[in-house]
Amino acid sequence: MKNLKSLILPAAIILIGAGAALATNVAKNSDANSQTGYYIDSSTGECRQSPEMCSTTPGDLCTWDDGSTIHSLFQADTECSVSLYKPAN
């Protein structure tokens, strides 16, 4: 009985952990219209985060104007390789 009792806390923690992972994953994938756009910094070649939110639904290409250059935006997951589009609304 005591043994069983001592398992309640770890079980709860595991549930919390798995639940949280599921929640962040769902949040990441479900909202096609709120993908953070990343751009290629032309001086360093790095894939950097932009303040623009884009969509994965194909349409016009998502861009961001940093004041001097207009950058095409990408999904960061794959190293600035998958293009993002302007949100439809």
Add this chain to the structure above:
Amino acid sequence: MKKLLTKHFSILVPVTSHLYILLFVYAGFSKLLDYENFTVQLAQSPLLSAYAGVVAPVVICMEFILSLLLIFRKTRLTGLYGSFFLMIAFTIYIYLILNYSDFVPCSCGGIIEKLNWTEHMIFNFSFVILALLAIAFSEKEKHTRKHMVLFKISLPSLLAAGVVVGLFLSSEHIIKKENNFIRRFGQHSLRDEKALDLGANSYYFAGMAYGQIYLGNYTAPLVLTSVDTSLTTKVQAKLELDNTALPFRSIRIQIESPYFYVYDGNIPIIYRGKLGDSQARTISFEDCYFSQLQVIDSINFAFRAQSRSTKSQVLGRLSLNREPKVTLNYGLLEKQIDGMFDTDGKLLRDNSTDELAYIYSYRNEILVINKELQLLQKLHTIDTISHAQVQVRRLSDGRHKLDAPPLQVNKTSVLYKQVLFNESMLMGKFESRKAWQQAAIVDMYSTGKQEYLGSFYIYHRGENKMSQMLATDNYLFVLRGSEIVRYRFAQAVTANFKTGEAENPKQSKQ
């Protein structure tokens, strides 16, 4: 006081264990739920690329097993040692990335990805300290001798450091020298796109001379167009041949300063004219038929033809000042199936080093040849197709015909200063399918160092895909639909160009 301290510390072990359980379960599940993405990111990591396929499941399994060990009192200490080991490995991994790599996306899963590298280091470090304290306390309770504890702690730390550094070093070797088909897109090789609309999609690159890009046109075969490298002005000139009473089928123009060459291998003729002048005179007539030609210099040419005796493709050389003018080298192209389709490929020339190369279209092989048509070396592209997958049927009239659509490996290529840019048709391991729908993938190899250098994307524009490339010291020019597009090479690419002998004598090979 001491008792109070001990009492406080006694909570430390279960608290630490449960924090670790939470962390590992969360991180493990996050990775598992987004497994494809996790492996893609690992493959791009400069440390573990080659081992992405192994490291991914091992890390996830370790996280789950350690969580289990940490739950039960009996196995908790083992779990703590394991967690300590894994956390140290993660921390060293981050440290190496921060110091030896430009940029790598975090592959830790979930919200931990949102931390920046410094925050990540602090996060990991506090977990390492927690584990250390918990281990020290548990061992003290068990009255383990001090030096034994010290030994038991330093062993996993050293082991973790050894494993991560070892994986890093061997992964580098595998990716560069014996790549198992994992592409690296790490550094962005191209910058600042600029385009000029040429008005038609029938152009091809004829060459480069005097700071001008020369273009031929398939539909207007005798029009030579030149564009300056800043893509601002376009000039067209009509070429005139001294003998036009021939049934031309595919006229091509090639530039090798100070001359331009006009040829049509279906008719054995080559014309030559001075750039700036529109007149071209016949310099070779009825010497040889050919399907591809590369100008070596004003009187020497390398070509690919179909041999009448062996009925297969053969490379040859035409020298206008030698007798006989034509020499064929039967040993270069290796027949695998029929000798016609399976040996198909592209003959290239590196005008900076005078080397020639033949890139097979249906297998992962590149022949580097000198201008006397002697084989210098055989290289392999990173894909695994070493044997052409072409099904050929011999028709009753002796002709060969393709049975099934063949598996094409290499599409368009260009060789410049010992760097080969090769558009590949095969998707590597752990790559994004989406990116393949949006872009052409170009792999870079150094023929001098015999290494794979990395890959980059050339994006399609709508329906238009890249059809040809031309490399110069600073730029990559690409034809895409009716546009000519210029990209600037990143320093990481141009650093691989073979420099002149005087500038860098160490690199010279000859």
